[in-house]
Amino acid sequence: NAGVTQTPKFRVLKTGQSMTLLCAQDMNHEYMYWYRQDPGMGLRLIHYSVGEGTTAKGEVPDGYNVSRLKKQNFLLGLESAAPSQTSVYFCASRTGGYGYTFGSGTRLTVV
Amino acid sequence: AQSVTQPDIHITVSEGASLELRCNYSYGATPYLFWYVQSPGQGLQLLLKYFSGDTLVQGIKGFEAEFKRSQSSFNLRKPSVHWSDAAEYFCAVGINNDMRFGAGTRLTVKP
Numbered sequence: 001n002a003g004v005t006q007t008p009k010f011r012v013l014k015t016g017q018s019m020t021l022l023c024a025q026d027m028n029h030e031y032m033y034w035y036r037q038d039p040g041m042g043l044r045l046i047h048y049s050v051g052e053g054t055t056a057k058g059e060v061p062d063g064y065n066v067s068r069l070k071k072q073n074f075l076l077g078l079e080s081a082a083p084s085q086t087s088v089y090f091c092a093s094r095t096g097g098y099g100y101t102f103g104s105g106t107r108l109t110v111v
Numbered sequence: 112a113q114s115v116t117q118p119d120i121h122i123t124v125s126e127g128a129s130l131e132l133r134c135n136y137s138y139g140a141t142p143y144l145f146w147y148v149q150s151p152g153q154g155l156q157l158l159l160k161y162f163s164g165d166t167l168v169q170g171i172k173g174f175e176a177e178f179k180r181s182q183s184s185f186n187l188r189k190p191s192v193h194w195s196d197a198a199e200y201f202c203a204v205g206i207n208n209d210m211r212f213g214a215g216t217r218l219t220v221k222p
Contacts (some may be wrong), residue, residue: 044212048208090155100155105152
């Protein structure tokens with residue numbers, strides 16, 4: 001019962017570097033989400049997907065790109081990392097209802 | 112503006128005491144309402160949810176929440192707090208295709 005798996009769990013980037021965070025779910029969920037969590041701000045939605053091949057912007061999409069080429073995977077990309085993108089990133093997935101399942105998070109530091 | 116507000120950033124209670132965490136929302140329609148708990152270094156776990164019907168909902172770990180439409184509130188309660196309840200608690204609303212979170216309330220439990 002893997003649920004939602006995020007890789008990597010930790011990463012340190014230098015300003016200007018790029019990276020991709022992978023989210024994989026094995027529950028056949030249609031909807032997938034990427035959030036960032038910052039102290040005192042809760043979770044803020046970056047991008048989401050309502051199905052394979054679709055993506056949409058959330059509250060804070062700038063500086064990020066996403067792709068959903070396969071139903072089970074949702075990738076979050078940072079093309080040119082900035083210190084402001086230091087955060088904990090959470091992926092989530094759900095079915096048609098609101099039964100979200102969250103991954104355990106990726107802690108990203110940009111120096 | 113649409114928002115989810117958790118007025119208390121940090122609450123400290125003694126073990127065995129009762130607990131109430133506040134949540135207010137401002138959305139035009141009654142959204143779906145949720146409470147999540149996050150232990151340090153972990154993802155979010157769903158405590159309970161309200162979609163419709165009985166305004167007092169029961170959740171896991173002995174938590175309950177009451178929806179009050181007139182006050183746009185969905186406060187979380189527990190009659191007797193255990194040391195293991197120390198964590199951060201997030202209120203969230205589900206609306207359209209995503210979920211919006213409050214900033215969180217950190218709960219400290221004194222022995």
